[in-house]
Amino acid sequence: MxxxxxxxxxxxxxxxxxxxxxxxxxxxxxxxxxxFDARPVDWTPPRAGDYDALLLTSAFAARLAGQGLAELASLPVHAVGTATARAAEAAGLTVAMTGSAGAQRLLDDMTSANIRNILWLCGQDRSEFSALDVAVVPLPCYAVDPxxxxxxxxxxxxxxxxxxxxxxxxxxxxxxxxxxxxxxxxxxxxxxxxxxxxxxxxxxxxxxxxxxxxxxxxxxxxxxxxxxx
Structure with a gap:
């Protein structure tokens, strides 16, 4: 070769x-x-009991969220990709599902599993999802700057x-x-x-x-x- x-x-x-x-x-x-360069941003953890699951679409959410992540440790994590799942586990979270076909497919699978209230730890710049019949609440905890x-x-x-x-x-x-x-x-x-x-x-x-x-x-x-x- x-x-x-x-x-x-x-x-x-x-x-x-x-x-x-x-x-x-x-x-x-x-x-x-x-x-790009990734950095943490200030955020305030909401009450974990208001949600059914935690959605992570990037490993940066787990790596850069900081101490506030511990307050959400009771929520099952649904992660896009194995790297994000590993980062979540390293941060002390429990991964319930790892998506292998992108964020939209994972969200569709969550909807099919009757998961209705989803907290999405995300970046300040993020994609939009089609989320019918579910509430997806984005909460930026990091930024990725050019x-x-x-x-x-x-x-x-x-x-x-x-x-x-x-x-x-x-x-x-x-x-x-x-x-x-x-x-x-x-x-x-x-x-x-x-x-x-x-x-x-x-x-x-x-x-x-x-x-x-x-x-x-x-x-x-x-x-x-x-x-x-």
Whole structure:
């Protein structure tokens, strides 16, 4: 097999380093190019008894929520992706369900299970969900702020490369930064919604089979193999 194309990892830390390490172990020439920085924000925990479950769509909610998270420990957690589930467990929470097909599917499964009052610990910038017959109360406990592209971004994206988009905001930011001259670049999105946010015109646009790091890197490897044929 030929040498791997550069793999550009855009997610914030600490996830960026973990993805880069995993990618390099797979043989990729991986570059840490975080386009965002995550930070905690002030929040006040509500009364846990007012809710049936806690929805977490990002590991940042568990990592950055701080001491207030302990007041919600009685709520069963429904998490999107294994990384979020692991972060929740590390924070002392009990994970009742781990979604493997995105936030909307997980919310639909919660609705089917007659879970009606849901507290969503989220970021200040968040996606919207279709939540019929249930009450989903968003409570921001962290923020993810854009940062300037790291040194080397322009040179890396000027040549063929594979980029990873772990969120809709990342997909939009990548799209804005590379502009319309992108037919030499391949992008792997962690979900169909993220792929849609990336737009068109890529050399290849692939979607991870599950919303986790293992799946997104598996798709990147598939593109690598495709490029050697």
């Amino acid at each position: 030929t040498a791997s194309p550069p793999l550009i990892v855009t997610r914030p830390e600490p996830g960026n380093a973990a993805t880069v390490e995993r990618a390099r172990a797979m043989g990729f020439e991986a570059f840490a190019m975080p386009l 940062v300037p592209p790291p040194a080397g971004w322009t040179e890396l994206t000027a040549a063929p490369a594979i980029l990873l988009a772990h969120s809709m905001r990342a997909a939009r930011r990548i799209s804005d930064l590379v502009g319309m001259r992108r037919d030499h670049l391949s992008l792997v999105a962690i979900s169909p919604a993220v792929a849609a946010a990336a737009g068109t015109g890529w050399r290849d646009l692939a979607i991870a089979e599950q919303p986790d790091d293992v799946a997104i890197l598996a798709q990147a490897r598939a593109l690598w193999h495709k490029g050697t044929k």
